[in-house]
Amino acid sequence: MEYEIVIGMEIHVELQTKSKIFCSCPTEFGQDENTHVCPICLGMPGVLPVLNEKVVEYATMAGLALNCEIAHFSKMDRKNYFYPDLPKAYQTSQFDLPICTGGLVEIEVDGVKKDIGITRIHIEEDAGKLLHESADGSLVDVNRCGVPLIEIVTEPDMRSAEEARVFAEKVRNILEYTGVSDCKMQEGSMRFDVNLSIMEKGAKEYGTRTEMKNLNSFRSLVRAVAYESKRQIIELKKGHRIIQETRKWDDTKGVSSSLRSKEEAHDYRYFPEPDLVPIVLDEAYIEAMKKALPELPEAKKTRYIEEYQLPEYDAGVLTASGVTARFFEETVALYNEPKQISNWLMVEVPPLLKELELSMEEIPLKPTQLAELLELVKDGTISGSIGKKVLSDVFKTGQNPKVIVEKEGLAQMSDTGELEGIIEEIVKNQPKSIEDIKAGNEKAYGFLTGQVMKATKGQANPQVANEIIRKVVAKYL
Amino acid sequence: MALTKKTLHEISDLLNKKEVTVQEVTQSVIDQIDAVENKTQAYLKLETEQALETARTLDETLKSRDRKNVLEGIPYGLKDNMCTKGILTTCASKMLYNFIPPYDAHVYERLMVDGGILLGKTNMDEFAMGSSTENSAYQVTKNPWDLSKVPGGSSGGSAVAVAADMAYFSLGSDTGGSIRQPASFCGVVGLKPTYGLVSRYGLVAFASSLDQIGPFTKDVEDCALVLNAIAGHDKKDSTSLNIDKKDYTVGLKDGVKGMKIGVAKAFFGQGLLPEVRQKLEEAIALYKEMGAEIVDVSFEYLDYALSAYYMISSAEASSNLARYDGIRYGFRAEEFDGLVDLYRKTRSQGFGSEVKRRIMLGTYALSSGYYDAYYKKAMQVRTLIKTDFDEVFKNCDVLLTPTSPTTAFGIGEKTSNPLEMYLSDIYTVPVNIAGIPGISIPCGLDQQGLPIGMQLLGSVLSEEKLLQAAWAFENESGYKNMKAPLGEEA
Ligand SMILES: [Zn+2]
Numbered sequence: 005m006e007y008e009i010v011i012g013m014e015i016h017v018e019l020q021t022k023s024k025i026f027c028s029c030p031t032e033f034g035q036d037e038n039t040h041v042c043p044i045c046l047g048m049p050g051v052l053p054v055l056n057e058k059v060v061e062y063a064t065m066a067g068l069a070l071n072c073e074i075a076h077f078s079k080m081d082r083k084n085y086f087y088p089d090l091p092k093a094y095q096t097s098q099f100d101l102p103i104c105t106g107g108l109v110e111i112e113v114d115g116v117k118k119d120i121g122i123t124r125i126h127i128e129e130d131a132g133k134l135l136h137e138s139a140d141g142s143l144v145d146v147n148r149c150g151v152p153l154i155e156i157v158t159e160p161d162m163r164s165a166e167e168a169r170v171f172a173e174k175v176r177n178i179l180e181y182t183g184v185s186d187c188k189m190q191e192g193s194m195r196f197d198v199n200l201s202i203m204e205k206g207a208k209e210y211g212t213r214t215e216m217k218n219l220n221s222f223r224s225l226v227r228a229v230a231y232e233s234k235r236q237i238i239e240l241k242k243g244h245r246i247i248q249e250t251r252k253w254d255d256t257k258g259v260s261s262s263l264r265s266k267e268e269a270h271d272y273r274y275f276p277e278p279d280l281v282p283i284v285l286d287e288a289y290i291e292a293m294k295k296a297l298p299e300l301p302e303a304k305k306t307r308y309i310e311e312y313q314l315p316e317y318d319a320g321v322l323t324a325s326g327v328t329a330r331f332f333e334e335t336v337a338l339y340n341e342p343k344q345i346s347n348w349l350m351v352e353v354p355p356l357l358k359e360l361e362l363s364m365e366e367i368p369l370k371p372t373q374l375a376e377l378l379e380l381v382k383d384g385t386i387s388g389s390i391g392k393k394v395l396s397d398v399f400k401t402g403q404n405p406k407v408i409v410e411k412e413g414l415a416q417m418s419d420t421g422e423l424e425g426i427i428e429e430i431v432k433n434q435p436k437s438i439e440d441i442k443a444g445n446e447k448a449y450g451f452l453t454g455q456v457m458k459a460t461k462g463q464a465n466p467q468v469a470n471e472i473i474r475k476v477v478a479k480y481l
Numbered sequence: 482m483a484l485t486k487k488t489l490h491e492i493s494d495l496l497n498k499k500e501v502t503v504q505e506v507t508q509s510v511i512d513q514i515d516a517v518e519n520k521t522q523a524y525l526k527l528e529t530e531q532a533l534e535t536a537r538t539l540d541e542t543l544k545s546r547d548r549k550n551v552l553e554g555i556p557y558g559l560k561d562n563m564c565t566k567g568i569l570t571t572c573a574s575k576m577l578y579n580f581i582p583p584y585d586a587h588v589y590e591r592l593m594v595d596g597g598i599l600l601g602k603t604n605m606d607e608f609a610m611g612s613s614t615e616n617s618a619y620q621v622t623k624n625p626w627d628l629s630k631v632p633g634g635s636s637g638g639s640a641v642a643v644a645a646d647m648a649y650f651s652l653g654s655d656t657g658g659s660i661r662q663p664a665s666f667c668g669v670v671g672l673k674p675t676y677g678l679v680s681r682y683g684l685v686a687f688a689s690s691l692d693q694i695g696p697f698t699k700d701v702e703d704c705a706l707v708l709n710a711i712a713g714h715d716k717k718d719s720t721s722l723n724i725d726k727k728d729y730t731v732g733l734k735d736g737v738k739g740m741k742i743g744v745a746k747a748f749f750g751q752g753l754l755p756e757v758r759q760k761l762e763e764a765i766a767l768y769k770e771m772g773a774e775i776v777d778v779s780f781e782y783l784d785y786a787l788s789a790y791y792m793i794s795s796a797e798a799s800s801n802l803a804r805y806d807g808i809r810y811g812f813r814a815e816e817f818d819g820l821v822d823l824y825r826k827t828r829s830q831g832f833g834s835e836v837k838r839r840i841m842l843g844t845y846a847l848s849s850g851y852y853d854a855y856y857k858k859a860m861q862v863r864t865l866i867k868t869d870f871d872e873v874f875k876n877c878d879v880l881l882t883p884t885s886p887t888t889a890f891g892i893g894e895k896t897s898n899p900l901e902m903y904l905s906d907i908y909t910v911p912v913n914i915a916g917i918p919g920i921s922i923p924c925g926l927d928q929q930g931l932p933i934g935m936q937l938l939g940s941v942l943s944e945e946k947l948l949q950a951a952w953a954f955e956n957e958s959g960y961k962n963m964k965a966p967l968g969e970e971a
Contacts, residue, residue: 043584047804049577049685050564050586052718084800084847086824093803144808273847275856278689278797280719 006205007240009233010213011168012160014197015175016153017185018130019062024150025129026053026096031152033191037135037145045150047091052279055080059152060103060283062184063127064293066154067104069182069300070122070175074290078103080127080277085270088144089132097128097155099274103283109178110302111170120171121159128153154184160199160210165229169222172196173324177301180326188365195220198229201246202236211236212246216253216260228253232260304329312342321350327364334371339378348374352392356399373398377405390414390462416465423456423464424472430455431476438480449473484509485646488962489703492649493551503543503554507536507598510556514600514647517967520628522620523641525561526569527601532556535598551706553596558642558651561602562609563694564683565589568599572685573617574607576805576812576831586683587718588652588694588711595710600648603638607833608802609659609687611635612905615896616835623892624666625965626931630889633663633905636697640667643697644965650698650707654684656691657790658885658909661921663697665884665934668923668963670698670951672708673909675942676916677722680715686801688794689720691913699962701922701952705729708944722942729948737953738772740946743877747783748908752886760925760933761883764954768881771953778873778880782865786911787903789866792846792859793914798836799843805831838899863914870915874940879950882908884921884934908936918944922951923960932963 024031027044044051067074081099107122130151135143156175162168176187176194187194201213216232219225231253236246248266253259299307301323308319322332328349335345357367377398381391386409397408409415430452431438440448449470456469484492484506495501511529518524539554548554559565562572564582571577585593592599606616614622614637622637624630625645632641636653640663643651653660655673664671672695679694686692696707708729715721744765749758769775807813807827814826832840846855873880885905895902912919917940924935935954939947955961 043582046809048582048584048810049570049572049580049804050562050582050681050683051584052682054717054719082800084803086803086806088806088808088820091804091809093806094800271849273800273844273849273852275796275800275847275852278720279686 007202007237008205008207009163009165009229010160010201010203010210011162011164011229012199012213013156013158013162013168013172014199015156015158015172016195016197017066017156017179017187018193019059019152019154020183020185021056021058021062021152023056023058025056025059025127025152026150029150033188033193035147037143038147040147041149045091046146047093053096055280055283056152059127060285061293062152063103063125063154064285064290065182065297066156066179066184067107067125068290068294068297069178070104070107070109070125070156072104072107072122072125074285074293075101075103075105075283076286077101077282077284079282080280081274082277083128083272083274085272087131088142089134089146089149091132091146091149095129095131096277096280098126102126109171109174111167111174113164113166113170118161118167120161120167123157123159125154125156128155160201165226165233168198168229169226172222172225174301177324177326181298181300183298186365189221192220196225198225198232200229200232200236202233202240211240212248214246214248215250217250217263219253224253224255227255227258228260231258235260301326308342312336314342314346318343318346318350322346325364327367331364331367331371335374338372338375341378341382344378345374348378348395352395356396360399368399368402369395373404380405380409384465385409385415387416387462387466390416414463416463420468420472423460423469424476426459426464427452427456427469427472427476430459431473431480438477441477442481449477452477483646485513486962486964488699489555489649489706490551492555493548496554497548503536503539503598504533506554507532507556510600510647510649513645517625517645518647520623520967521625521641521645521647522622523603523632523638523645523647524558524601525571525573525604525617525619525638528568528599529601532598532600539596539598548596550595550710552592552710554598555596555649556598556600557592558600558603558639558648559589560605560636560639560651560653562605562654562685562687563589563652564685565599565602568602570602570685571619572608573605573619574832574836575618578618578812580811582683584683587680587715589683591711591713597710600642603636603642603651605638606635606659607836608685608798609635609654609656609692610798610835610839612658612662612902613890613892613895614638614663615892616833618833621892624889624931625967626668626889627929628967629891630931631666631892631894633666633885633889635659635663637663639697640664640669640671643667643669643699645967646964650696650703652694652707652711653697654687654692654694655909655913656687656693656794657913658906660695660697661909661912661919661934661936662885662906664921665923665936666889666932668926668932668934668965670701670704670920670922670955672696672704672920672944672947673912673918674708674712674944675722675918676913677720678712678918678942678944680713680718680721682715682717686797688797689801690797691790691794693913701920701948701955702730702733704920704951705733705948708948712944724942727945729945732945733948733952734956735949736771737768737950740773740879740950741776741877742768742773742950743776743778743873743880745778745780745783745873745880745882747780748882752904752907753883754887754927756927757883757886757888757933761881761935764924764935764958765881767954767958768950771957773950776877778876780869780873782862782869783911785862786866786914787907789859789862790906790910790914791842791903792855793863795839795843796846796856796859797843799840799847802832802836802840807831835899866911867915870911870917870938870940878939878943878946880938882936882938884908884936888927888929888931888933912938917941918947920947920951922955923963924954924958925960930966
């Protein structure tokens, strides 16, 4: 029997607002515990929330970027449950009237295009974090409480781990473009919950699904889907039934395990949040948000092909991340050689980032520095290979290419006088090469050029060196 | 007449004329507290020393300038569910026995700006749930008209503080009648403003969509003056109405000639004490005499108001009170085994039985499978009752009703029968459901000498009209600044 994997996703994305969703505390990540708190996000008695308008703006932009309908009327609800990281003992979220509904994202896997439906996007607040689980008990860090989130819920439209990954990456890319989130997975700004079930290929009804929560990298997303689909297929083959449950993905062990069954699921007792008024958005507001939306990846890719005459592949790679695209565009503005910039960004930059364990967001290179470097290569001050070394130095020292070239004396030797002296010396010490040339072996010239480059540590201008070598060798012939 | 017996506006006049000092005024109230508070138990926490200190400083300042405000230098009391920075705020609950807020309620901030002098925090039913102030975890407040009677609730302490001249005014909160019913039982004026007129920021929530802060005063004019101070938009409360400030004393004394006063059968039903009915009828007659037009109006859905109220208020309370879990502040059970046990023991020991009853009721009403039958249905009833009131106010300016079916009942009389206790709010609850304003003013005494309250209701933001109608009655009937026997003794 052939099986089909059915995947739906819930994606939690932290919005990049300066302040929290209901108070004016900053949202900055990585601060000391419980320093970004106030009576409101601590849920103290008598305090009241005020909805941050930026949150509505960002949620609207995210919805528009993911082709959703924006609701003219939506409201906040309370989701009630007890946990020490939730000071109010309810999460303010949206239940039956979310801000966005009915979107779609087109993905392409193995050359096949496919639409993934977005059921809804709603606004909610993040919870805090529990720390130091030990025998003495746990501590609570409330800094993250009230950081605004959107939750994107998809239709069960994905059929493989690859589709899930491509979809997740595409959503990340789009949201990053809109600027509503930094989508930093390592900081938990983007987290995935995966709903997965198995059905017979071509079946009309979905199988029983399980949910895996809080996958925080594309890698664990792919691994978790692969593991869970395999597990379910094995169960089904054994004739077992799949139990509807929430499962926990252990990324270190690479296995999922049962967290709680459907019967143990919380009854969240949702009801309308009485402390907030409904969110009412008119057509003019939605239109203004549409206008404020930046160019999205698809449009940008098309423009790169047309405007910069880049190959589709290049355009795809450069626009796959907003940060890369921005870097590219800023460099092109300074140095109008799109294809050359593209080559360096796609080929030379990634290994350097990898070596320093940095992401593109953290790149130590500035567009001005890359433009300066490429100018130096173009005008022959340095060779391409020296250029690569200079690039690496910029990464490590942050100094400008011109400074590095000067300090390290890396400019090409085009001074024929100095070069002649070096070459006379080399040719004198390589009688074997002269013999080879006499015997008609032209390759010996190449050997001599190599020796010159070696002696000059690559700084000799190869063209100039070649001319001088031929001149000097001629004396021996 | 002793200073303490005077109204706020009378004291304000004396202060303006510099016939008394703020210290004399404050000291006289403190003397009164010293004399009667041991009998009434209205205050949970007194701040008398701080009050005197403030009075001293203010007198110094007032040597070189005039009073800037009618409330400047006036001592008042605050219900203990309004947050006061640096001052214990317990909601009369063991759960918050040690809670000192690091922030102020908006109303407290307003009163501080105007120069009011806080005397202390007043007793209440725990988390404002109750109609007799017997649900306080700390003390039972007595009615100054008869110490064996309850003062009403939940703002019983604030009502008694004013009735027994232990404050010139006080603030209470009203979720289903918690200002108007105790005002009625204690013979003072109590106003529940339109929902959203006064900011709820810093008011410890019972039922967010129903809670509203309002004043207790000795007469209607004082009520208008205090409302002037506390009403107005606050950006910290999203449900606060964004409207211009008004002066509620303008037109206060314009009378009721030509005003349409509605009377509805639904408010004169079963359980209404004959003496209360009689006084209400006398009031209607007086209004007629004063030139008002009495019109009959009717309701279709009022019978469902009390049930809807208990569903909605308990549902919201179950969520609002979930934060008291022993994790961050307040009471925590001493011994527990793990997280769930910490929650269970803390909440079992920290809350009183009425609070637990409401939390359970509310949790049930919101539970999956019951939501549609209870909470959702109650919200639909709420809409119908609003529509009912909208229709009624097309035909009259003000609706006249009893505040409570009875006068003050005996301490302990209804504690074992919650449903009977709930019926005490049957005439006040629909007002919160509809979000409209309501005022309770005295309209006589029963045969036992206990005050009877009359309630005037109006459409949303009709406070001016209510105050105008209330002032006319008060002025004509003479039921004004009535003195409880306890107050006389002192
Ligand atoms: Zn905060």
